[in-house]
Amino acid sequence: MNVIRADEMGMCFGVRDALQIAAEVEDPTEVTIHGELVHNRIINERLADAGFRQSDEQHRDCRAETPLVLITAHGVSDAERERLRSAGKQLIDTTCPLVRRVHDAAAELRAEGRHVIVIGKKGHVEVRGIVDDLDAYDVVAGVEDVRVYPSNRLGVLSQTTMPSDVVESVTREIHQQNRGADIRFVDTVCHPTKRRQAAMLTLLDRVDAVVVVGGANSNNTRRLVELCRQHDKPAFHVQSADDLRPEWFDAYENVGLTAGTSTLDETIDQVHRTLLRLGHCPEETGRMK
Numbered sequence: 094m095n096v097i098r099a100d101e102m103g104m105c106f107g108v109r110d111a112l113q114i115a116a117e118v119e120d121p122t123e124v125t126i127h128g129e130l131v132h133n134r135i136i137n138e139r140l141a142d143a144g145f146r147q148s149d150e151q152h153r154d155c156r157a158e159t160p161l162v163l164i165t166a167h168g169v170s171d172a173e174r175e176r177l178r179s180a181g182k183q184l185i186d187t188t189c190p191l192v193r194r195v196h197d198a199a200a201e202l203r204a205e206g207r208h209v210i211v212i213g214k215k216g217h218v219e220v221r222g223i224v225d226d227l228d229a230y231d232v233v234a235g236v237e238d239v240r241v242y243p244s245n246r247l248g249v250l251s252q253t254t255m256p257s258d259v260v261e262s263v264t265r266e267i268h269q270q271n272r273g274a275d276i277r278f279v280d281t282v283c284h285p286t287k288r289r290q291a292a293m294l295t296l297l298d299r300v301d302a303v304v305v306v307g308g309a310n311s312n313n314t315r316r317l318v319e320l321c322r323q324h325d326k327p328a329f330h331v332q333s334a335d336d337l338r339p340e341w342f343d344a345y346e347n348v349g350l351t352a353g354t355s356t357l358d359e360t361i362d363q364v365h366r367t368l369l370r371l372g373h374c375p376e377e378t379g380r381m382k
Contacts, residue, residue, distance in 0.1 A: 094372025095347045096365060097299055101292035103361050105285035105354040107189030111166040112136070114187045118163075121145040124185065125157035127177075128218055130165050131355035132311035134332055150218055161185055167218045168192040170225030191253050191283040192219060198279040199223050202248025207277060210242070212263045213252030214312055220252050235259065239266040247276045253283040254313035254354070256290060256320060285354055286313055293320055293351055300349035302327040302342070306364050307353025314353030333360055334367040342371060 108131050118124055121144035128150035129137055141147065146159055161183050164174070168188040177184060202209050209230045213220040224230045233239055249267060251260045264278055296303065303321045305328055307314025314330065321328035326349075329341055342348060348368060352361045 094342055094345065094368070096368045096372065097296065097347060097349050098365065099289070099292040099296045099349065099351040101285075101288040102351040103354070103356050103358060104352075105189075105283075107166050107191060107283075107285075108355045111187035111189070114185065115140065115145070115163065118145075118161075118185070123159050124161040124163050125159045126163045126165060127157070127169065128165050128167065129310075130163070130187065132308035132314075132353075133355040133357070134308055135357060135360060136355070156180060157182060164188055165218070166192070168196060168222045170222050171196075172225055173222070189253070189283075191281075191285075192222075195219075195223055195250060195253060195281040196226070198250050198281055199227060199248075202250070202277065202279070203227055205246070205248065205277070207246045207248035207275075208242050208244035209248045209250070210267060211250060211252065212255055212260050217252060217312055219254075219312075223252075233263055236262055236266040239263060239270055241270050242274070245274045247271060247274050249276060249278045250281045252312070253281060254286050254316060255282055256316050257282055257287055286316075289313070289317065289351065289354065290320060293317055294324070296349045296351065297321065297324050297326050300326070300347045301345040302329065303349040303351060304329045304331060304337070304364060304368065305351055305353070306331055306333075306361055307356045308332060311353045311355055314356070317351055317353060331364065334363040337364065337367050337371065339371050342368075348372070 111130055125146040125148055127148055162177050163185040166187050166189045199209055209227050211220055211223055211232045214234055215232045220232055249264055260282055303326055305317045309332055318328045318330045331337055350365055
């Protein structure tokens with residue numbers, strides 16, 4: 094079995110920066126991470142072992158007992174920042190700059206008097222942070238969610254990790270159902286996401302199946318899995334090498350490997366080495382890099 098790695102995969106600069114900031118904290122026991130720093134089980138377990146506390150991502154309005162609160166790479170609303178500061182908390186901000194750009198775009202569209210439509214996963218922590226500062230908005234996950242909106246001025250943007258093709262199809266449907274409306278679209282899919290999705294499409298032409306490494310609740314990882322299956326390629330989503338099963342690969346000669354943007358390099362390499370062993374293939378044949 095040959096293992097072929099995608100040209101672009103794994104951890105993005107936003108995640109690396111967030112981890113670096115966390116690593117520089119002098120006393121982790123004085124810090125509550127406001128949700129999950131990144132959607133990666135291994136990273137979150139290491140942070141807990143270092144002494145960081147972590148609030149429930151679905152109930153981040155609970156009061157942190159520590160004097161310091163670390164804002165995750167997914168960001169929070171300005172209203173939530175103010176709530177934390179009013180409670181006397183000092184903030185350590187690791188918000189990805191590309192997520193901050195989405196917040197700024199949403200604020201600009203709101204200031205223009207537009208009804209804001211966010212293309213993204215309903216309830217996702219990044220999406221909640223975006224819409225919590227908006228008075229009126231809709232969140233749409235796909236074309237089936239699009240409707241005629243009660244405004245003739247619409248503003249459209251997206252969660253940073255949405256597939257570009259989904260954003261394009263939803264935007265077309267918004268135009269189709271809201272003919273005559275003044276619609277402004279701001280492309281907020283992040284460049285790392287676009288590059289990893291493009292690399293995946295290139296990889297699919299060379300492989301029979303794909304292993305996608307990333308957190309179970311990582312949106313961008315799940316989107317890579319969906320992209321494979323949309324192109325009729327089997328995809329296996331694993332969080333670590335321990336999740337791999339030999340019988341998955343009995344029928345495949347060429348297996349692709351990619352990873353979500355919060356996946357550690359060491360985890361990718363461990364999965365790669367395990368795949369090579371399962372395929373009775375020497376490491377140099379698998380072109381580790």
